[in-house]
Amino acid sequence: MKLKSLLLGAAATTLAAGATAGEITVVSWGGAYTTSQVEAYHKPWIAETGNTILSEDYNGGLAEIKSQVEAGNVTWDLVDVELSDAVLGCDEGLLEPIDPSILPAGADGTAATDDFLPGTLHECAVANIVWSTIFAYDSSKMANGPTKIGDFFDTATYPGKRGLRKGPKANLELALAADGVAAEDIYDVLSTPEGVDRAFAKLDTIKGDVVWWEAGAQPPQLLADGEVAMTTAYNGRIFNAVAAEDKPFSIVWDSQIYDLDLWVIPKGAPNKDLAMEFLAYSTATEQLAAQASYISYGPARKSSAPLVGSFHNKPDLAMGPQMPTAPENFGTAIQNDFEFWADNTDELNERFNAWLAG
């Protein structure tokens, strides 16, 4: 048995070595997040297979994939997207279906379909991480910092500008949470016209103090420049500023909104087979665990969790408690409802834009 797998392995290596080296274009969100993927996925894969990876950055959304597919000129092979975009893109036929049987079993031998957390394998997408929208502040400037989502909207007690992502997503949920809606009821309330009014009314209370950001790399910069006193952000970006750049930022986990990032392959990708190979490689137990030593996003595989250690160049900084899924952070967490957003994005965008311009 052992000999057989050894032989198979050897055969696979010869095959890989025999094939001419290819190149794939991998697209992700840039900054510290792309760095973590380059360190944990790209570099070992390039070293093992001799293929090359062209890494590109984007700001999310399906626009580029849609234009490439519709123009019949696809240049991207693998893209890191949010769950709602993976579902939308799959339904619209913009993405290649992915057979979960190509995914390697977990390090402990569990089949991939059981090893991935529930809801992380999709018809056209495979999740790599769990990430979260949190809010953060500069603890060197605020001695008794905020602890609850309500504090974010309380500019009397905590004066200063607030940073929010430009768009209704996450902001409406946080506004309702701050207004006292329990995590499990958020989307029920938001599904009613009164609920939407209520969320906008809450946002109205800080509208004059908001600095809007668009790219994930902006919030840590806004905090560092003192442009805002608190800002919503992706938890990994704030963690990275703290761990790698020693910024005095603190994360408030109350009412964090967690979501998935997934790999998808645009329909008609030029190097589809190679992209599939890389996708399977990068979502293996080890790679996901390795990524977690560069950025505080939770691996999508159960078998990766025990392997998560400490920050790559700070052995005393354990990564476990930094994860969105750590029990002490997870108490009031809200799971992003991709179906709600797929249904209501248009209307809420319109309303949000009108509100913003008004």
Next chain:
Amino acid sequence: MSDVANGPVLAADGTPLKKRLGQALFRSKLRAFGLVVPLLLLILMAFLAPTLVFLKRGVYNDEFAKVMVNSQPLLAAWDAKSEPSDEMFNALHADLVQSRKDKSIGRVATRVNRELSGTRSMFTSTARKAEKMEPPFKDALIDANKKWANIEVWEAMKISNKSWTPAYLANAVDLKYNADGSFERKSEERRIHIKLFVRTMEISVIVTLLGVLLGYPVAFLMSSLQARTANLLLILVLLPFWTSLLVRTTAWIALLQGEGVMNDLFVLFGLAEDQNRFSLIYNKTGSLIAMTHILLPFMILPLYSVMKTIPPTYVRAAKSMGASNWTAFWRVYFPQTIPGIGAGGILVFILAISFYITPALVGGESGTMISNFIDFHMRDSLNWSLAAAMGAVLLVIVLFLYWLYDRIVGIDNMKLG
């Protein structure tokens, strides 16, 4: 003799001279046309055709009708009032099964969801279950999602069913197109486009006026100086003109931001308190300042080229006949510069109306223009039909203003140098 005098003049080979001349002219015209053919083709293929194809999206969207082939004729015939018939439910079921198979259900769902929020997941989730459903399909569908019994859903489908549709153009001017063919204004909190069109006009007009105010004296100075000094000034005008738009916009961020150079100077000279600095950027002021600066050369250059052709003797003559400085300027000099103002003004205005990188970077919320929203619908909401419709409205506005300009000032009166 009289024969020859009355008959046509003949060329050496006996053919009528007129015909020969026509042939020669035709050949030279053909040659001239041959020379412009490459450019003409480029414009047709790379500019005009794509523009028209894209504009068509603003009034034509067959995402629904193309896929829902069974429902299509039934919805078209439906009166949008009576209860949807069993036949319509059956057709819907057949379409859902088929579109699920060929992965086109998402497009249909997105299309209907644009008309009625919240319907997207009805289509995708019902389609997933559709194949296992058993007749009667009306009950089966309503079982799967009770919203299928709502007439609004069917109305939204009827609107989406029309491939040639005014729905997007209506949306671009804040109207809602109904299933029965009527239009109504959108609810207050969702009206935004008219406001943005008005703001875009307002910013463009102000930028044009500022351009005239600031550019006129510069052009005047350059035209009245000696050639050497004038050339030096010209280079100063052209230098920013040759610099990338993005670089200049970013430079304005450094100058105007809260902790920027301008505000530091204001504080230094006591014009502003340190705690209460001016907000010069990420608002309409930011858009106005940066756009005026970026577009200024487009005003100065036509003005300068027109002013250079005005002989200085005219003003001297006016003064020698007793005109005051002001009268000589206003009655003699200024009227001759109007073609330059016209050319510069129309250049600046038309460029300003479609500006989007600069407002996106320095405009904040109050300095956002319509192009930023077209961009938003292109890249973010993926509602390309609405983007096309908004583009069409903008194009119509520009053409109208051009026509108005032609009526008032006269397009022949424009001089680019």
